[in-house]
Each structure stands twice: as C-alpha cells, then as structure tokens.
Amino acid sequence: MDWDWSFVWEILPALLQGVVITIKATILGTALALVLGLVFALLRRSRRRAVAVPVASLVEFVRGTPLLVQLYFLFYVLPDLGILLPPLGAGVIGFGVHYATYMSEVYRAGIDNVARGQWEAAKACNLTTAQTWRHIILPQAIPPMIPALANYFVAMFKETPLLSAITVLELMNQARSVANFNYRYLEPMTLVGAFFLAISLVSVAGLRMLERRYGRLN
Amino acid sequence: MGTSAKQPIIEVDRVAKSFGPLTVLNDLSFAVAPGEKLALIGPSGSGKTTILRILMTLETINGGHIRIDGEQLFHMERDGRLLPADERHLHRMRSKIGMVFQLFNLFPHKCVLDNVTLAPILTGRVPRAEAERRAMELLDMVGLADKARAMPAQLSGGQKQRAAIARALALQPKIMLFDEVTSALDPELVEEVLNVMRRLAHETDMTMLLVTHEMSFAHDFADRVLFFDRGRIVEEGGPDDIFRNPREERTQAFLRKIIAAGQRI
Numbered sequence: 001m002d003w004d005w006s007f008v009w010e011i012l013p014a015l016l017q018g019v020v021i022t023i024k025a026t027i028l029g030t031a032l033a034l035v036l037g038l039v040f041a042l043l044r045r046s047r048r049r050a051v052a053v054p055v056a057s058l059v060e061f062v063r064g065t066p067l068l069v070q071l072y073f074l075f076y077v078l079p080d081l082g083i084l085l086p087p088l089g090a091g092v093i094g095f096g097v098h099y100a101t102y103m104s105e106v107y108r109a110g111i112d113n114v115a116r117g118q119w120e121a122a123k124a125c126n127l128t129t130a131q132t133w134r135h136i137i138l139p140q141a142i143p144p145m146i147p148a149l150a151n152y153f154v155a156m157f158k159e160t161p162l163l164s165a166i167t168v169l170e171l172m173n174q175a176r177s178v179a180n181f182n183y184r185y186l187e188p189m190t191l192v193g194a195f196f197l198a199i200s201l202v203s204v205a206g207l208r209m210l211e212r213r214y215g216r217l218n
Numbered sequence: 219m220g221t222s223a224k225q226p227i228i229e230v231d232r233v234a235k236s237f238g239p240l241t242v243l244n245d246l247s248f249a250v251a252p253g254e255k256l257a258l259i260g261p262s263g264s265g266k267t268t269i270l271r272i273l274m275t276l277e278t279i280n281g282g283h284i285r286i287d288g289e290q291l292f293h294m295e296r297d298g299r300l301l302p303a304d305e306r307h308l309h310r311m312r313s314k315i316g317m318v319f320q321l322f323n324l325f326p327h328k329c330v331l332d333n334v335t336l337a338p339i340l341t342g343r344v345p346r347a348e349a350e351r352r353a354m355e356l357l358d359m360v361g362l363a364d365k366a367r368a369m370p371a372q373l374s375g376g377q378k379q380r381a382a383i384a385r386a387l388a389l390q391p392k393i394m395l396f397d398e399v400t401s402a403l404d405p406e407l408v409e410e411v412l413n414v415m416r417r418l419a420h421e422t423d424m425t426m427l428l429v430t431h432e433m434s435f436a437h438d439f440a441d442r443v444l445f446f447d448r449g450r451i452v453e454e455g456g457p458d459d460i461f462r463n464p465r466e467e468r469t470q471a472f473l474r475k476i477i478a479a480g481q482r483i
Contacts, residue, residue, distance in 0.1 A: 120276050121323035125337035126312040126389060129305070135336060139327050 001186055008187050011178045015188070018174030019195055025091055025170060026157040032096025033156070034149065037103030041111065042133075044104065059101045067098045068162050075166035091163040099156050103149060110145035111137060143214040150207045154200060171195060225288060227252040227393060227425050228273065233282035235268055235449075242268045244449040246282070252392075253423040257436035257457070260446030261472060266429045270395045273427070274317045275308050287314055287392065313341070316391035320398040322378040324370040324385070330357065331366040334385045342389065349388075356384040360414050376407030380414055387418075394418075396428045400435075408432070415439065433476055433483045437461050445469045 043055040062070070074090040085093065114137050122132040164173035175188035226249035235243040243265045250256055258266040271277045273284070275291070284291040293300040294307050303311070325333050334353035338344040344352075357363045360380040370378055379399055386394060396415065400408045412435050419426060419439055430436050436443060436457065443460040445453045445468075453466040461483050464470045477483060 115323075117319060117321055117323035118325065120274075121319065121325065123276060123312065124274055124315075124317040124319075124323075124386065126309060126341045127337060128309065128341075131340050135340065136325055140325075 004184070004187060007182070007184060008191065011175075011182075011188060011191070014174050014178055015171060015191055015195070018169060018171035019199075021088070021168065021174075022157070022160045022163075022170040022172075023199070025088060025095065025160055025163055025168065026153065028092045029095030029099065029156055030153045032092060033099035033103050033152070036096060036100035038107050040100055040104035041107035044108065045111070059104060062098055062101045067094065067159065068165060070094050070098060071162060071166050087163070087166050087168040090166055091168050095156055095159070095163075099152055102152055106145050106148045106152075107141070110141040113144065114140050146214045147207060147211040150203075150210050154203045154207065157203065158196060158200065225252075226250055226285075227254075227287055228427075229283075229285040230269065231283040231285070233269070233272070233284060234280045235265075235272060235277065236280055242449050243272075243279075246450065248444060248451060248454070250425055250427065252425055255419050255426045255439055255441045256428065257440035257443045258427060258429045258446060259431075259433065259436055259443060259460075259472075260452075263448075264446035265449040266444075266446040267397055270317070270397050270427060270429055273393070274315055274395055275312060286311055313389065314391055315393045315395065316386035316389055317395040317397065318379070318382050318386050318399050320401050322370075322375075322382045322402075324378055324382055326370050329367050329369055330362060330373070330381045330384075333370070333381060334388045337385070338388050353384070353388060356387050357381070359417070360384045361410070374407060375403045376410045379403065379411045383411075383414055383418075391424070393425045393427070396426065396430070398429050398431065400430070400432060431476075431481075433461065433473070433481055437483065445472065447472070 040055055040059055044052050044059070046052045046055075071091060071094040074085060074094050075087065078085060078090075118136055118140065119132065122136045127135065160170050161172035163170045164176065167173070171192055175192045179185045179188040228250040230246055230248050233243055233246045234241070246265070246269065258269070260266050268277060272279055273286075273291070279292060283293065289311065290300065290303070291311050292303050292308075294303050324330075325336065328336065331350060331353055334356060335346065335349040338349040338352070339346055342349075354363060354366065357366055360383055362377060362380055362384065365373060365377060365381070370381070373381065383399075399415075400411050403411065412432070415428075415435075416439065418424070426439075428436065428439060438457075440457050443455060443457050444451050445460060445464075445466070447468050453460065453464060453469045459465075460469065461473065464473060473483060
C-alpha cells in the first residue's frame with residue numbers, strides 16, 4: 001500500500017475540523033476539571049462530615065469506574081431520565097468530572113504542603129477564612145501543583161478519542177469516517193497519530209516551561 | 219477612663235488545656251495590667267507557649283475563662299448567658315491582639331512591604347497608599363526600609379523576624395505576644411531583634427507578653443516575670459526578685475540550669 005498525498009489533501013479539511021473539536025473538548029474539559037477539582041478538594045476538607053463524606057464517596061466512585069462507562073451513562077442513559085445533553089456537552093462534563101477527581105488529589109496535596117504556620121500567621125493578622133484561602137493558602141499551594149495539573153491536561157487530550165463513542169466529531173471520529181468511506185486507513189490514522197504527537201510535544205514543551213517557572217517556588 | 223485604666227487588659231481565670239491525655243495547663247490564673255511588659259519563663263513543655271497561642275485563639279481551652287479588655291475571649295455574653303464564641307466574635311477579639319512567631323511565618327509569596335500592608339488593607343479597610351505609608355514608617359523603625367521590596371527568602375533570620383514584628387504592629391494591637399522570637403536565630407542575629415523589642419517596650423504603651431529563653435533580656439524587658447512549670451505558675455514577681463532572689467526551689471533549679479548552660483542572667 002502506497003502513501004497517497006492527494007488523498008491526504010482531500011481529507012485534511014475534515015481532519016482539521018476534528019482537531020478543532022478535540023482541542024475545544026480538552027480545553028473545556030480541563031477548565032471544568034480545574035474548577036471542580038478545587039471544589040472537591042475544599043469540600044473534602046470540610047469539618048462537616050455530612051459534606052466531606054458524600055464528596056469523598058463521589059470522588060472514589062468516579063475514580064473507580066472507567067471514563068468510557070461514564071460517557072455512555074451521560075449520553076445514552078441520562079436521556080431516559082429526561083436529561084438530554086448534546087454530544088460535546090456530555091463529553092466535556094464526563095471528562096471534566098472524571099479529571100476533577102484526579103486533580104482534587106493534586107489540590108489536596110498542594111494545600112497540605114502549605115506550612116501550618118501560614119494559617120496561624122493569617123489568624124494572627126486577623127484575616128477571615130475566605131481571605132486566608134484567597135490571599136495566603138492558594139497563592140502558595142497552586143504554583144507548585146501547576147506541572148501536575150498540566151500533566152492531566154496532556155493526559156486528557158490523549159484520551160479524547162473516547163468521545164467518538166458518544167458521536168462527538170472529534171479527530172478520531174472524523175478520521176474513522178473518512179477512512180470507512182474510502183476504505184483507506186493508512187493516511188487518516190497516520191495523520192491522527194501525527195496530530196496527536198505534534199500537539200502533545202508542544203504541550204509537553206509548555207509543561208517543561210511551567211515546571212521551570214513554578215517548580216522552584218519557595 | 220479612671221476606673222477602666224485599673225481594669226486588667228488580660229484576665230486568665232482558671233484556664234485548663236489538654237492535648238488528648240496530656241494536661242498542658244492546669245487551673246491557670248493570672249492578670250495583666252494595660253501597658254505591662256510580662257515575661258513568661260520556664261522549662262519547655264511548661265505551658266508558657268500554649269497560653270500565648272490560646273490568647274491568639276490558635277488553640278481553644280477546655281475549661282475556665284479568658285477576658286481581654288473586659289470582654290470574654292472564647293465566649294459571648296448574650297442575655298446574661300455565656301455562649302461559645304462564633305467566628306465573628308473571635309474576629310473582633312483578634313483585632314486587639316498581635317503575635318510574633320518563633321519561625322517568623324512571613325508570607326513567602328509576598329514582598330516585605332506587602333506582608334506588612336496585607337492585613338491593614340484587608341481587615342482594616344485602610345486605603346493602599348495610606349497602608350504603605352504607615353508600613354514604611356514601621357519598616358523604618360525596625361531598620362528594614364531598604365528591604366521593603368525584598369522577598370522573605372532574600373532576608374536573614376534577624377531581618378525576617380524584624381519584618382514579622384512590623385507586620386504584627388501594622389494592625390495596631392493593644393496586646394503583642396512574642397513567642398520565643400529569637401530561638402530560631404543564629405546567635406549573632408539575636409541582638410538586632412532584641413534591640414527592636416527594647417525600643418518597642420520603651421516607646422509604646424502596648425501590653426506585651428514575652429515567652430523567652432533569653433533571661434538577661436527578660437530581666438531588662440519585663441515589669442513582671444512569671445515562672446511556669448508543668449502548666450502552672452510556680453512563682454511570680456519583679457525581674458530582680460525572680461532572677462536574683464528566687465524563692466521557690468523549682469525556680470532556683472531552673473535558673474541554675476540556665477546558668478550552667480552558659481547564659482548570663
């Protein structure tokens with residue numbers, strides 16, 4: 001089987017559309033995971049057990065089940081309960097919640113790493129709890145965790161082909177449909193691999209920069 | 219004014235504190251007059267740091283009462299009944315008290331100036347320009363005006379502690395608590411911190427409580443000295459009484475150990 005450049009040019013626009021969807025899903029999913037992960041981490045620290053225990057259970061449940069099953073559930077089961085989500089919306093929620101449970105552990109470790117004396121100094125400065133979080137604890141906790149959080153961004157990006165299972169027209173799904181249509185898999189799948197590799201390499205380079213910038217705080 | 223001036227600014231009344239099975243403070247009572255400089259000395263584990271941390275509300279108490287400036291610290295008086303203090307009450311009470319820590323606890327992500335201005339801007343609603351002007355006066359007083367824009371990691375231990383003192387002063391507390399503020403310093407840096415504290419003691423009418431192992435400094439600094447052992451005050455008196463003529467056997471034994479360790483009293 002020979003490499004066919006004219007076929008490559010023919011399918012490239014469809015694949016680039018897929019790349020855009022893949023990147024969009026990754027960015028939206030990461031944004032949701034970043035926010036939800038912090039929320040999970042903070043709720044799990046709550047002194048009220050009625051708050052901390054259900055959140056901890058949810059986190060364990062989501063981490064303990066496959067993302068693919070969760071995506072199917074969101075897209076194919078929830079409509080039976082009257083909740084109809086568009087494919088990309090279901091995908092972003094699925095990825096966001098799933099990765100939020102991983103990121104909540106990163107947040108938790110980062111927050112625990114802030115010295116106890118910082119809490120005490122904030123109290124002696126008469127800051128409120130909210131002010132202490134915002135001005136003292138999180139600004140110290142978050143920079144060291146940026147490399148780990150960015151790592152999950154890259155991991156999520158590489159897992160986006162799962163979205164093809166719930167009909168999102170992301171890169172993998174586009175490639176498969178042009179391949180099925182033309183009975184040629186070599187060029188579409190090679191291009192998929194090349195796109196993922198290129199974007200991963202750029203992301204990892206960005207990650208190294210973040211590590212250099214934030215890895216040596218304190 | 220006449221009567222309130224005589225009222226103690228701190229009243230510790232039969233306070234008990236334990237960590238699990240370990241009793242740290244046992245039926246502890248003492249009072250501090252406004253403007254008084256008090257030194258708390260004693261062996262480690264005697265409870266002197268714990269009472270400072272309790273006054274800053276970093277620890278709760280298991281029994282007894284504390285009054286600051288005539289008001290209950292850990293309780294609220296409502297219709298003649300005492301209720302546990304809520305966060306709002308504690309917040310209001312904390313505004314009367316400042317603390318300087320053994321390990322400085324500067325905010326490492328903020329420059330010296332921002333360390334000093336943060337609390338006045340956030341809690342005192344002082345405009346930034348005004349807060350910075352006052353912070354520069356305080357930094358000038360502790361000899362750090364040229365380090366205002368330095369990050370804490372760039373400072374020596376003595377400079378860190380002087381910055382921490384300026385930070386605590388910025389909220390203009392009525393009471394300042396100093397918890398072994400020179401214990402973590404290299405010996406040659408101790409004096410610069412003690413000099414700042416001497417000036418504070420002489421030039422302000424703030425009430426100051428000092429936990430220290432520097433006996434000669436405690437002698438110069440304090441109007442009154444409390445000797446702690448096993449969660450109780452064993453002996454109290456003027457610095458000359460305690461350091462020159464201690465009555466209690468345990469005080470004498472403690473001071474002998476300090477002298478044997480090479481300190482001058």
